[in-house]
Amino acid sequence: xxxxxxxxxxxxxxxxxxxxxxxxxxxxxxxxxxxxxxxxxxxxxxxxxxxxxxxxxxxxxxxxxxxxxxxxxxxxxxxxxxxxxxxxxxxxxxxxxxxxxxxxxxxxxxxxxxxxxxxxxxxxxxxxxxxxxxxxxxxxxxxxxxxxxxxxxxxxxxxxxxxxxxxxxxxxxxxxxxxxxxxxxxxxxxxxxxxxxxxxxxxxxxxxxxxxxxxxxxxxxxxxxxxxxxxxxxxxxxxxxxxxxxxxxxxxxxxxxxxxxxxxxxxxxxxxxxxxxxxxxxxxxxxxxxxxxxxxxxxxxxxxxxxxxxxxxxxxxxxxxxxxxxxxxxxxxxxxxxxxxxxxxxxxxxxxxxxxxxxxxxxxxxxxxxxxxxxxxxxxxxxxxxxxxxxxxxxxxxxxxxxxxxxxxxxxxxxxxxxxxxxxxxxxxxxxxxxxxxxxxxx
Amino acid sequence: xxxxxxxxxxxxxxxxxxxxxxxxxxxxxxxxxxxxxxxxxxxxxxxxxxxxxxxxxxxxxxxxxxxxxxxxxxxxxxxxxxxxxxxxxxxxxxxxxxxxxxxxxxxxxxxxxxxxxxxxxxxxxxxxxxxxxxxxxxxxxxxxxxxxxxxxxxxxxxxxxxxxxxxxxxxxxxxxxxxxxxxxxxxxxxxxxxxxxxxxxxxxxxxxxxxxxxxxxxxxxxxxxxxxxxxxxxxxxxxxxxxxxxxxxxxxxxxxxxxxxxxxxxxxxxxxxxxxxxxxxxxxxxxxxxxxxxxxxxxxxxxxxxxxxxxxxxxxxxxxxxxxxxxxx
Numbered sequence: 001x002x003x004x005x006x007x008x009x010x011x012x013x014x015x016x017x018x019x020x021x022x023x024x025x026x027x028x029x030x031x032x033x034x035x036x037x038x039x040x041x042x043x044x045x046x047x048x049x050x051x052x053x054x055x056x057x058x059x060x061x062x063x064x065x066x067x068x069x070x071x072x073x074x075x076x077x078x079x080x081x082x083x084x085x086x087x088x089x090x091x092x093x094x095x096x097x098x099x100x101x102x103x104x105x106x107x108x109x110x111x112x113x114x115x116x117x118x119x120x121x122x123x124x125x126x127x128x129x130x131x132x133x134x135x136x137x138x139x140x141x142x143x144x145x146x147x148x149x150x151x152x153x154x155x156x157x158x159x160x161x162x163x164x165x166x167x168x169x170x171x172x173x174x175x176x177x178x179x180x181x182x183x184x185x186x187x188x189x190x191x192x193x194x195x196x197x198x199x200x201x202x203x204x205x206x207x208x209x210x211x212x213x214x215x216x217x218x219x220x221x222x223x224x225x226x227x228x229x230x231x232x233x234x235x236x237x238x239x240x241x242x243x244x245x246x247x248x249x250x251x252x253x254x255x256x257x258x259x260x261x262x263x264x265x266x267x268x269x270x271x272x273x274x275x276x277x278x279x280x281x282x283x284x285x286x287x288x289x290x291x292x293x294x295x296x297x298x299x300x301x302x303x304x305x306x307x308x309x310x311x312x313x314x315x316x317x318x319x320x321x322x323x324x325x326x327x328x329x330x331x332x333x334x335x336x337x338x339x340x341x342x343x344x345x346x347x348x349x350x351x352x353x354x355x356x357x358x359x360x361x362x363x364x365x366x367x368x369x370x371x372x373x374x375x376x377x378x379x380x381x382x383x384x385x386x387x388x389x390x391x392x393x394x395x396x397x398x399x400x401x402x403x404x405x406x407x408x409x410x411x412x413x414x415x416x417x418x419x420x421x422x423x424x425x426x427x428x429x430x431x432x433x434x435x436x437x438x439x440x441x442x443x
Numbered sequence: 444x445x446x447x448x449x450x451x452x453x454x455x456x457x458x459x460x461x462x463x464x465x466x467x468x469x470x471x472x473x474x475x476x477x478x479x480x481x482x483x484x485x486x487x488x489x490x491x492x493x494x495x496x497x498x499x500x501x502x503x504x505x506x507x508x509x510x511x512x513x514x515x516x517x518x519x520x521x522x523x524x525x526x527x528x529x530x531x532x533x534x535x536x537x538x539x540x541x542x543x544x545x546x547x548x549x550x551x552x553x554x555x556x557x558x559x560x561x562x563x564x565x566x567x568x569x570x571x572x573x574x575x576x577x578x579x580x581x582x583x584x585x586x587x588x589x590x591x592x593x594x595x596x597x598x599x600x601x602x603x604x605x606x607x608x609x610x611x612x613x614x615x616x617x618x619x620x621x622x623x624x625x626x627x628x629x630x631x632x633x634x635x636x637x638x639x640x641x642x643x644x645x646x647x648x649x650x651x652x653x654x655x656x657x658x659x660x661x662x663x664x665x666x667x668x669x670x671x672x673x674x675x676x677x678x679x680x681x682x683x684x685x686x687x688x689x690x691x692x693x694x695x696x697x698x699x700x701x702x703x704x705x706x707x708x709x710x711x712x713x714x715x716x717x718x719x720x721x722x723x724x725x726x727x728x729x730x731x732x733x734x735x736x737x738x739x740x741x742x743x744x745x746x747x748x749x750x751x752x753x754x755x756x757x758x759x760x761x762x763x764x765x766x767x768x769x770x771x772x
Contacts, residue, residue, distance in 0.1 A: 266625035
């Protein structure tokens with residue numbers, strides 16, 4: 001009897017324990033190694049070559065890429081291009097695991113926020129050996145091309161440029177009977193204008209707000225710093241500004257949050273990944289100018305406009321930024337063909353026509369001129385905006401620092417906490433500098 | 444395990460090859476032709492090899508690797524740098540780590556009991572004898588068939604935004620309106636509801652357990668004057684305790700590992716305001732968006748330890764409340 005009892009009990013306990021142990025099983029990742037590069041030679045035409053091409057973006061961009069790739073394959077029948085795309089966040093997750101396993105794609109979109117990290121860890125192909133062989137860069141503006149170089153190597157080729165701007169939704173403004181904002185607003189004037197619109201939109205169904213809280217966008221903070229004649233990052237990659245600057249930035253918009261005149265964060269979280277302007281509930285948004293095409297499409301109107309970002313005491317100080325670059329893996333087996341594909345994507349006029357301004361205004365004049373821009377279209381607005389802004393561009397593009405992507409995400413997260421009223425300006429600055437300390441270069 | 448197999452194999456071999464005395468089998472095996480028992484053992488391992496290989500290469504190996512990484516600074520790009528226990532000390536000074544531990548603890552300690560209670564309640568209802576009970580059982584289990592999928596989380600999110608079903612119901616009953624998705628105080632109830640709604644797996648196990656309870660016991664209790672509550676507490680619960688224990692363990696461990704639904708509902712941010720920043724989610728952010736694999740590995744091992752300790756505590760306490768059939772006390 002006793003024996004039976006313990007056996008039953010033990011068997012049951014064991015069975016449960018085994019089930020528990022298997023439920024506990026976890027996994028992890030590992031990897032490592034080094035990379036190499038080869039001498040450039042004109043791309044082979046006598047053998048079959050397979051290339052992978054990966055980008056971040058939406059369906060709209062995917063169909064444009066597909067069109068461009070078809071053209072490329074017609075021109076180089078021996079090259080077969082395999083494509084793949086993800087949304088921004090998933091894109092970087094996938095790339096970082098590939099980087100660890102040395103399996104990055106032959107050609108892929110790169111961003112200023114990450115190029116430093118990928119390049120300084122030898123994950124990217126130095127394309128400077130390809131220049132003049134498979135890749136032409138003669139049409140490039142020196143400074144713009146320079147944004148793709150890290151420690152003397154050309155690790156990325158900018159495809160297009162963008163600059164910050166203020167998108168305004170004129171359909172909504174007309175509905176509310178409020179005048180569109182004027183060019184050359186200061187930050188304080190912009191805030192006052194938002195208040196006016198939010199008051200006018202209070203009885204609208206759904207409620208309409210003048211603008212979205214811009215405090216949690218690191219690029220806008222950098223823009224604001226530049227307008228005061230201050231730099232964002234030092235040569236060693238550490239922040240070049242003081243904690244007091246950050247506190248001042250957060251505090252200057254605090255009354256707006258206290259009075260609830262910004263587009264509410266509770267609502268913003270719900271409409272993600274869209275924004276207030278895209279769902280016709282906010283009349284302005286400060287963002288990159290090339291976003292306008294997508295914004296207009298989701299809002300369902302072409303009646304949108306672009307203005308420069310608000311100015312500071314020292315004038316506007318706008319800057320150009322390459323909206324994206326194309327890079328190649330350091331371990332690619334086909335560096336020549338990869339360079340050729342990049343060359344085709346950035347230089348071919350037909351490709352310029354296909355993409356329009358959806359990736360920003362093309363960097364190379366041949367592509368820019370090839371665009372068929374209809375009068376009054378969204379493309380037209382963006383191109384003329386960049387032409388107009390060109391006169392105001394006085395600041396250099398801030399240096400892409402290693403770890404920028406991480407501290408940018410942290411900035412955004414803290415902005416959200418701020419909007420919920422969970423932290424103060426001081427706490428914002430403390431927590432961000434803590435993150436900067438462990439993720440950025442310097443000391 | 445292997446000892447038992449050999450023992451059994453040897454006995455079987457001895458039985459069929461009559462001439463060979465059992466004791467000579469191992470001695471012969473080395474030089475001469477392989478005995479039947481060794482062949483059996485080898486075949487056994489051969490059949491087992493897919494799982495053994497899988498375990499060693501995909502589970503045990505990576506786990507050992509992550510144990511090593513937990514003591515290093517590793518960004519996926521450069522070779523790991525040994526840093527001792529730095530990751531662990533940083534961990535406990537990291538406000539977001541503490542927040543994620545707090546969020547997860549709340550989810551586990553509130554969500555699991557509620558889910559088990561719901562599962563048991565439904566199992567009791569489905570155990571009663573009704574017409575068409577089979578159809579009901581299938582219907583109630585259905586949510587769990589699609590339960591782990593991404594689409595459910597997307598639908599769940601849609602239900603709890605402004606003007607979603609939940610919001611409309613609140614307005615109908617005159618409760619304050621507004622979506623739950625954007626409100627940091629309401630996201631946890633939403634996540635727990637989602638878990639509770641997926642009660643199917645423990646419910647089926649409960650149902651099987653309930654069917655094992657001899658009807659005579661309940662009838663005898665009824666004859667003795669015990670009401671439904673008394674019968675439930677004094678007969679059903681003790682008889683069901685091994686099943687209850689099993690479900691409690693699995694659900695607790697499973698709850699600690701919640702990831703995908705939170706990832707989708709918060710749009711991959713753990714927001715709003717970190718209110719859905721579950722432990723495994725933060726681990727993922729550290730490892731795959733901030734590229735701090737060493738830190739993430741340290742977090743993984745802290746989780747293993749914590750879950751291990753909680754499991755051990757549950758096993759300990761189980762002696763007091765779990766009754767196995769045939770257990771005489």
